[in-house]
Amino acid sequence: MRLLVIGGTRFVGRHVVEAALRRGHEVTLVHRTATDLFPGAEHVLADRDGDLGALDGRTFDATADICAYFPRQVRHVVDTLGERAGRYLLISSTSVYAEPAGPAFDESSPTVLAAGDDVDVVTDSTYGPLKVACEEVARELLGDRATVVRPTYVVGPWDHTQRFTHWVRRLSEGGEVLGPGNPGDPLQVVDARDLGRFVVDLLEKDVAGTFHAVTPQPPYTFGDMLADVLAVVAPSGTTITWVDQAWLLEQGESDATIPLWGGGDPWILANAASPAASVAAGMKNRSVRQSAVEVLDHLRAGPTTGSDPGMTREREAELLAAWHAR
Numbered sequence: 001m002r003l004l005v006i007g008g009t010r011f012v013g014r015h016v017v018e019a020a021l022r023r024g025h026e027v028t029l030v031h032r033t034a035t036d037l038f039p040g041a042e043h044v045l046a047d048r049d050g051d052l053g054a055l056d057g058r059t060f061d062a063t064a065d066i067c068a069y070f071p072r073q074v075r076h077v078v079d080t081l082g083e084r085a086g087r088y089l090l091i092s093s094t095s096v097y098a099e100p101a102g103p104a105f106d107e108s109s110p111t112v113l114a115a116g117d118d119v120d121v122v123t124d125s126t127y128g129p130l131k132v133a134c135e136e137v138a139r140e141l142l143g144d145r146a147t148v149v150r151p152t153y154v155v156g157p158w159d160h161t162q163r164f165t166h167w168v169r170r171l172s173e174g175g176e177v178l179g180p181g182n183p184g185d186p187l188q189v190v191d192a193r194d195l196g197r198f199v200v201d202l203l204e205k206d207v208a209g210t211f212h213a214v215t216p217q218p219p220y221t222f223g224d225m226l227a228d229v230l231a232v233v234a235p236s237g238t239t240i241t242w243v244d245q246a247w248l249l250e251q252g253e254s255d256a257t258i259p260l261w262g263g264g265d266p267w268i269l270a271n272a273a274s275p276a277a278s279v280a281a282g283m284k285n286r287s288v289r290q291s292a293v294e295v296l297d298h299l300r301a302g303p304t305t306g307s308d309p310g311m312t313r314e315r316e317a318e319l320l321a322a323w324h325a326r
Helices: 013-021 072-084 127-145 163-173 192-204 221-234 245-250 268-269 275-279 288-301 313-325
Strands: 002-006 026-031 042-045 062-065 089-093 145-153 151-155 177-178 188-189 209-213 240-242
Touching: 002 013, 002 072, 013 026, 013 192, 013 288, 042 072, 062 072, 062 192, 072 089, 072 127, 089 127, 089 192, 127 145, 145 192, 151 163, 151 192, 163 221, 177 313, 188 192, 188 268, 188 288, 192 209, 209 275, 221 240, 240 245, 240 313
Parallel strands: 002 026, 002 062, 026 042, 062 089, 089 145, 145 209, 151 188, 177 240
Antiparallel strands: none
């Protein structure tokens, strides 16, 4: 298969490319900056928001678009390649759903309204609407040649956001760990390596449709996730103290300082999506425990990407002391 990957050198795209090369596919990468990654692939240095003339006359069996955040970016790729793009797979997000959506909702669940072309900044409030717009443009221009994959929080090696990595690192250090809010809040993740293999599977089989990339099957919660990570990476004696959500918000904490925490946002109900369609299409997900062990191995081997977005140990200790003394 002649595969074009747009955004193949960072996290999710990196794992898509690794899966494709492992299977012997002919891979062409479009990215902006020279890299030593993937010497077995062809590299085309271009800005997807600029001139894609380097792709003129090129024909691919499939295109994996990992980093489309604006509908204009999808249009630009399709305008450049047309039918020469082959099957076009867009990485979208479960952030497209209107809240509340759950539990175990499928891909037909209502989405938020699509953002207009005048929205040119990605924020927490525009990300979902922009992804809806990208999906709509792909389906409008490509019809049944478009495939959409909607991941939840993506975890695994080379995760520049380090949201899940934060908890692996923190629990591996032991001691008393602050658990934020309600341990029963729904949560799902997907390992980037499983996502990468699934993307290549869909492209190899020329599969149309829309698919959640989520695991585990709901119900699964924030408390379950911390318990799973603790079970495989934490030293003996590690404990989790659950601290009231309203109190944490009063102290100025948010999902910016406590990764993966919903912080009272009703949208967290979207973290209870059904994986049935993707599983039926062949997706195989490793357990959260396996991901945690392998993320810790990756951290210890180094190097990694990104930085820990979570609170410092000093701030955590301060909050725990105040919580116990209240």
